[in-house]
Amino acid sequence: MSATPTMRAIQLVAPHKPFQLRAVAIPEPKAGEVRVKIRACGVCRTDLHIRDGLLDLGRRDFTVGHEIAGTIDALGDGCPSAWMNLRVVVYYYIGCGHCRYCRVGDEQLCPHPKAQPGFSSDGGYADYITVPLRNCVPLPDHVDMAEAATMGCAGSTAVHAGRMAEIRPGDWVVINGAGGVGLVLAQYARNVGARVIAIGRGGEREKLAHSLGVEHTIDATRTSDLAEAVHALTGEGADVVFELLGTREALNAGMAMLRRRGRMILLGYTTDDFQAHPIDFIVREVSVRGSVGATLDDLYEAIDLLGRGVMRSPVAARLPLDAFDEALSQTRHGGLPGRMVLIPE
Ligand SMILES: [Zn+2]
Numbered sequence: 001m002s003a004t005p006t007m008r009a010i011q012l013v014a015p016h017k018p019f020q021l022r023a024v025a026i027p028e029p030k031a032g033e034v035r036v037k038i039r040a041c042g043v044c045r046t047d048l049h050i051r052d053g054l055l056d057l058g059r060r061d062f063t064v065g066h067e068i069a070g071t072i073d074a075l076g077d078g079c080p081s082a083w084m085n086l087r088v089v090v091y092y093y094i095g096c097g098h099c100r101y102c103r104v105g106d107e108q109l110c111p112h113p114k115a116q117p118g119f120s121s122d123g124g125y126a127d128y129i130t131v132p133l134r135n136c137v138p139l140p141d142h143v144d145m146a147e148a149a150t151m152g153c154a155g156s157t158a159v160h161a162g163r164m165a166e167i168r169p170g171d172w173v174v175i176n177g178a179g180g181v182g183l184v185l186a187q188y189a190r191n192v193g194a195r196v197i198a199i200g201r202g203g204e205r206e207k208l209a210h211s212l213g214v215e216h217t218i219d220a221t222r223t224s225d226l227a228e229a230v231h232a233l234t235g236e237g238a239d240v241v242f243e244l245l246g247t248r249e250a251l252n253a254g255m256a257m258l259r260r261r262g263r264m265i266l267l268g269y270t271t272d273d274f275q276a277h278p279i280d281f282i283v284r285e286v287s288v289r290g291s292v293g294a295t296l297d298d299l300y301e302a303i304d305l306l307g308r309g310v311m312r313s314p315v316a317a318r319l320p321l322d323a324f325d326e327a328l329s330q331t332r333h334g335g336l337p338g339r340m341v342l343i344p345e
């Protein structure tokens, strides 16, 4: 009798501990599922939050990573044969399918999801994953696998937040944090007709931001008052601020950047609290909203925009799967011109 074939998987053992490379059984797809041979998995800051215990959904000993692209290499019962060998990106919410959120496609808000690959069930820092066929979004042939993988979180998250902000042509949009999500958001806002200001830490990323259509960049390392810098560029302030850093300093600066009726969309978080006085909201009628993940439709939209060349998701570097520690520490250090992507080959 031959031994069960195994694959590499990088798993959370416990929060605050390094992820561990393990040999685990290659999964077999159940009815309605497919197996994806993973070709690329992006490294998201959320992976660090899981590692650091900042995001803890209670599960242990599962494979992390949720920006997954690959090729379908096995079909469970009931999956049409036309899907075999298709290149796909994986949608990482598997909602209950029945709650008021799932019913309208807001699976990212499902209170009782069946699974969340990379968050609480096996994800993409591995050679293979099994997911429901419905969670696979087909990729156009010409799209690069690593760039497509990052659409699985960074790109679709940007589309979700961009749609939520209801940006109008001519709006001033500030992106505070020009990382993986921020750079895609900048392009989304630009394509809607907004005027985009990206706040970053200068260097290579500033050039990249301009090449992606950002009108102004502000180097936070050389600017003492970010809100003042935004007001100097916009006159009355920003219509929309996308807040990707989540530090107290950044949140306060974001509030101060808004014009009357301006809206701040929160996407980033740290251990910091956010405090504001009610009058900060009342007299200027500003609003603050959170944005989490994406719907399946947001991911389809992100892949369509990528496929048509309307939006790019820059890849900073591609590393072998075994170099996950290096990829994570570079992501933690920050300032990368795009995403780190692990290539299991
Ligand atoms: Zn993510």
Ligand SMILES: [Zn+2]
Pocket (backbone or CB within 6 Å): 095, 096, 097, 098, 099, 100, 101, 102, 103, 107, 110, 111, 112, 113
């Ligand atoms: Zn649900």
